[in-house]
Amino acid sequence: MTxxxxxxxxxxxxxxxxxxxxxxxxxxxxxxxxxxxxAPLSPQDWLDRAFARISPDTLRRYPDASPLEAxxxxxxxxxxxxxxxxxxGDDAIDRVCRSCLGPGDEIVLPSPTFEMxxxxxxxxxGVCVRVPxxxxxxxxxxxxxxxxDRTRLIAVVSPNNPSGATITADQLRALSAAAPDxxxxxxxxxxxxxxxxxxxxxxxLPNAVVIRTLSKAYGMAALRVGYAVGQPGTINALRAAGGxxxxxxxxxxxxxxxLDLPEGVLSARVARIREERSALxxxxxxxxxxxxxxxxxxxxxxxxDPDPLLAALADRGxxxxxxxxxxxADALRxxxxxxxxxxxxxxxxxxxxxxxxxxx
Numbered sequence: 075m076t077x078x079x080x081x082x083x084x085x086x087x088x089x090x091x092x093x094x095x096x097x098x099x100x101x102x103x104x105x106x107x108x109x110x111x112x113a114p115l116s117p118q119d120w121l122d123r124a125f126a127r128i129s130p131d132t133l134r135r136y137p138d139a140s141p142l143e144a145x146x147x148x149x150x151x152x153x154x155x156x157x158x159x160x161x162x163g164d165d166a167i168d169r170v171c172r173s174c175l176g177p178g179d180e181i182v183l184p185s186p187t188f189e190m191x192x193x194x195x196x197x198x199x200g201v202c203v204r205v206p207x208x209x210x211x212x213x214x215x216x217x218x219x220x221x222x223d224r225t226r227l228i229a230v231v232s233p234n235n236p237s238g239a240t241i242t243a244d245q246l247r248a249l250s251a252a253a254p255d256x257x258x259x260x261x262x263x264x265x266x267x268x269x270x271x272x273x274x275x276x277x278x279l280p281n282a283v284v285i286r287t288l289s290k291a292y293g294m295a296a297l298r299v300g301y302a303v304g305q306p307g308t309i310n311a312l313r314a315a316g317g318x319x320x321x322x323x324x325x326x327x328x329x330x331x332x333l334d335l336p337e338g339v340l341s342a343r344v345a346r347i348r349e350e351r352s353a354l355x356x357x358x359x360x361x362x363x364x365x366x367x368x369x370x371x372x373x374x375x376x377x378x379d380p381d382p383l384l385a386a387l388a389d390r391g392x393x394x395x396x397x398x399x400x401x402x403a404d405a406l407r408x409x410x411x412x413x414x415x416x417x418x419x420x421x422x423x424x425x426x427x428x429x430x431x432x433x434x
Contacts, residue, residue: 087196094193103393105416107409110235110264110372113416114293115332115339124331128323137323142330146301149333152277155306158313159329161320163263163287163300168194169312170259170283170302174227175200181227182220184213186401188235188261195227207234208401210367212241218252228253231261233268236395236407238368240268243275250279257308258282263300264370266291266344267351273303283308290371291344292332293412297325343412347371350410350417357421361428372409380406386427392420 139159147157160166167190175181177199183191184207192202203225205216217228228249232241241249250258260276262284276282283304289295299321302312321329354373358365364376372395377383384396384406395407411417 085197087199094190103388103391105392105411105419107372107411107420108393108395108407109295110290110370110407110409111293111295113343113412115335115343120331120335121328123334124328125324127327127331132323135323137319137321137326139319139321139326142299142326143301145330145333146303150273150277150303152303153306156277156303156309158302158309159321159326160300160302160312160316162289162295162298163261163285164190164194165298165316165320166285166300166302166312167191167259167261168197169315170227170257170285171195171200172198172315173308173311174257178224179226180222180224181229182217182225183229184217184231184234186236186397186399187229187231188263191229191231191259191261200227206401207237207239210237210239212239212245214241214245214248217249221253221256225253225256227257227259229259229261231263232272233264233368233370235264235370236372236397236402236405237366237374238264238370238372239366240270240369241272243270243272246272246275247279250281254281256281259285261285263287264290266340267347267371268369277303280305283312288329288332291340293343294328294332297321297328299325299329346414347410347412350412353417354408354410354421354424357424358428363428371412372407375406375408376404377406378404380404383424383427387423390423392423 143157143159144154147154171194175195175198178201180201180203181195183202183204185204195202203220205213205220207213230241258281260282262273265271265273273284276284283302285300285302287300302309351368351373355365358375366374368374380396387394397405411420
């Protein structure tokens, strides 16, 4: 359902806009690989320890994110003023767009990419200048050519969602140098799964703000903890552009406890995902399915007709992501479960379906 156009008080950018609606999770599917959530961190006693920190007195106080911001700053080697904890990465993106864009201001947006960026850009009246990013190579020269005197913001999602493609360190440096008066919004939500973490490089650029999240590698999507890192002046603007208490005390406690986990817990999970990614890519490619090399926790498969495969997986209780946009009409994004049993179930189903000729 689109937003009503009848009420005169509704701002123009919202008229006719269809609200983002997460996929319904009914109908018998129990292996949910459509939203890139993955398996929870284990051992899970860390979550019990986190919630044990919540007292009745905590509940009556407004949440305080400053200790978590200080801890993240220390891990990243920046000052406390350079970090803002947000309500997931989406909130950070929204704050950046509201801070930089007004009516007619432009954001250069390599596409396809995370769909919430365009929504957040258009709500304050911004204009999305889309640059095709169909394959693995980041379109640096087309992005530079798309900039005008109205460009205020350039989006870089690496690894990109939904393709898993990345920008290189040299390309990011070149983009920053060529656009010194524009802000680079560097969304690194999936960077833990990539061959190279661009966070240190991006933080050394004077015109970049980095967005990170605990939703993906840490498996904490429900708790909505993200953060933005950048120059103090930029972060102060983002802080002013949103609410003062973006995360609950429960979420902050869980995030703090997750950061207490031994380094090997997260690295083992990431290694498992990377193994699954290689195996799934090989399985699909061996059966003639076009796959963009991915550095995220998912694989984008392109087929002549994805609907039979989508339906056949759903019949087996496996849900993957399909797309309504024309540029992705031939694509399915298959999340990696990070669990041996679930991955075996996924690959067995894909092998059976594809070998039988579905979607070929």
